[in-house]
Amino acid sequence: MRDLRRQALESHKTVSRKARSRVASGATSKTASEAGSPAQSRATSRTRSRQVSDEEEEYLSDGTAWSTNSIDDILNGEDAEVAEAAWKAELNTRVEQISNLKRSSTEGRAESLNGYAHILMARYAKSEIESHVSELLPSMVRSIKQETTEREAVAALKALAVTVVNLDSDSIYDDVADQLKRSIQSSESVDIKVNAIYALGIAAFFGGAGDDEILDIMALFIEIIESDGASVEAQDEGHVVIAALEQWGLLATEIEDLEEETETAIEAFVEQLESADAGVQIAAGENIALLYEKSYTIQEEDEDTSGAEDPDDPELIKDGEKMVKRYQVYRRQDQLLHTLEELANVSTRRISKKDRKTLHSSFADIRNSVEKPTRGPAYSTALDQETGRAYGGGRMKVKINKNLEVRIDKWWKLQRLNALKRVLQGGFIYHYDQNEMVSTVLPFSMSKKR
Template sequence: MRDLRRQALESHKTVSRKARSRVVSTAASKSNSAAGSPAQSRAASRSRQESDDDEDYLSDGTAWSTNSIEDVLNGEDINIPEDAWKAELNVRIEQITNLKRSSTEGRAESLYAYAHILMARFAKGEVEGHIGALVSSMLKSIRQETTESEAVKALKALSVTVVTLDSDTIYDDVADQLKRSIQSSPSIEIKVNAIHTLGVAAFFAGAGDDEILDIMNLFIEIIESDGASVEAQDEGNVVIAALEEWGLLATEIEDLEEETETAMEAFVEQLESADSGVQIAAGENIALLYEKSLTPQEEDEDAEDAEDSDDPERVQDGQKMVKRYTVYRRQDQLLHTLDELANVSTRRISKKDRKALHSSFADIRNTVEKPTRGPAYSTALHEETGKAYGAGRMKVKINRSVEVRIDKWWKLQRLNALRRTLQGGFTYHYDQNELVSTALPFSMSAKR
């Protein structure tokens, strides 16, 4: 009998136990534009989330033009005076909160401009005095769904507001509506953005551990059912969003032993999906769970961890890392699946998707075999020292003098979540926004 994963790739059907006969969205039909084809777009964690290409109407004479906003978000070093962007932001806040004088099209336009200014500039001082009215207006746009465009823009505006403000109360105000949108909105794009916004709000805006675990269970139900639990049968983007936000929230929970067995079953099944975005997101969560199964040896603890007890890789920052529990009982079978994904060659997958699968699953397999190895770990030997290069190949340049290493899967999960929210403004926020730099306490290396 042929390999089930290959059957999925050839027939364009998922093969999870709960949905072997259901057709899923294929990787070949994905669009490059998140706005143009929301149900089929690639996961944001593997490329910078694109802005709304079809909306170039921010040319009403206000201080910032669309081109100015996009230049900043795309990393262009353009000089926009502080008083200019603040004046523009104040206009947009007034337009969003003055519901009686706004139209549907006007609200969507203002939400779009507001969100992009907050992405490109750290504006906590300008926003926090209006937070009650802003959140109330955004929730109304999300709840009413007058148009899909307005609701999606409100969700994106809410996400970036959460990351800007560092509030521990916003979550309680928005959680119920976000869960309703996930469960009952007829729009797939709204469901996807509501999942991302719920994850960001839970992580950054005041949810406790018990509530975070409840949300993670909601996301597991979506993953196990291929979206059917929220009336999004076989919608790849909905499953990807649930996988990505589960991964973000998992980085906040210290001990995931009780959650690991159920989560691993769901993620391993999704490795058989015909959607490469689903496969990669599931694989990254698997790597995260293996990473989290190791913790430092306590001072008064006798190391009874015989497996790889003499492995020098088990020592990090001077501490021995101890395996606390078995992540997955059928690890040999899992390694075989990961090997196949790291070397998949079928022509039914685009060249771009094959490259992404090869790169991602080589790293994921590395971690499953050696849980101390993070993303982009290199086993190549240094010519002078004879030792493996190890971690550190994946870096993010923050400014001209500092770059940071993404050497852990938990760091990659948080980085991806922040980039989905802040887009090209991530590095600016890392410099200016303490909430962002605190969430990613990278090991920094100065460049001269």
């Protein structure tokens, strides 16, 4: 099986210097598509898959079912509302099964973890699980550590991530971080590595990691990205690189000033634009857009910006406040814009029709933000015939109910939304309504639908 970068060579795509050296030395591994399992395939799914027309607004779906597990069908079914007592009783049973390892089989533990995770995706259950954390976390960590089967370990990692989002605890990170890092570094399973990366990012963001720990994890993810997975014994495994890119983006939204981290990060992301894996390219591109967005901050009181770039640019006024460029993100911006333009218009038949459509949509937005960093995702420069003004941003929205919607008008919001939807999937809307932690990290501008 050919590695990702060899595919790029054969399709006449540009390949990075590090990649060329690895190909020349005969490195081989599975492609992202060949290595895929159902869980890995989900890791590459994109929130958006089409270009929005100038006249319409884009609405994000509320996700897809995690599996055909019966409790998931009951909780998310359209035909009936499950009684609160019923799902709580089912959850209590799952908690007892997970906590009582001595009386369970490997397959039984995997089923219990899956059932538990399904319920926590669909229902906010902090009060139901809070008193059982001292038994639940050690049991999950043990399943992850022992890796008796890949299925059990992956189920434990998913259960851990959704537990973190339900609990809103500032101490979980310390309890689980070391084992998650070991799984990323030393597990022989790509699927376990991928899910451990996602779980580590969620635990750091929601589970109490400080800025120093977050920056250390971001550095770990950059090593994975720069080496195409080789730093964690996952050479050219696209899903591992995607996971590292996506969780780096999530954690970056928590760091106020990224100037010191930007130079190393942008080089790694630009290099990944050369990947033969569309999922890697898009995740890298979204991080590039985030870095440009974060290079602009609100003008301080009494700050003199008379010598600033485009001081009278109306696009630098956001919500009545002036945005000021603080530092240069990338020295070769013209070259970067050329690459982004190519990706926004890629037409080669070697890329699937679906991937071409996704690349076109994503990189049109990314290029737009590199040119004008105050423009968020789905920004439109087309003019409204009635007002004569550009449609602008805010066209990407999430419906909370038939009368209420929330706008995704910043890249940091999109990064957080994507991370939460990966964990909660079809339960995101319910959690947004019920789970204060979810709505707090996504303080959207709320507006009534007209």
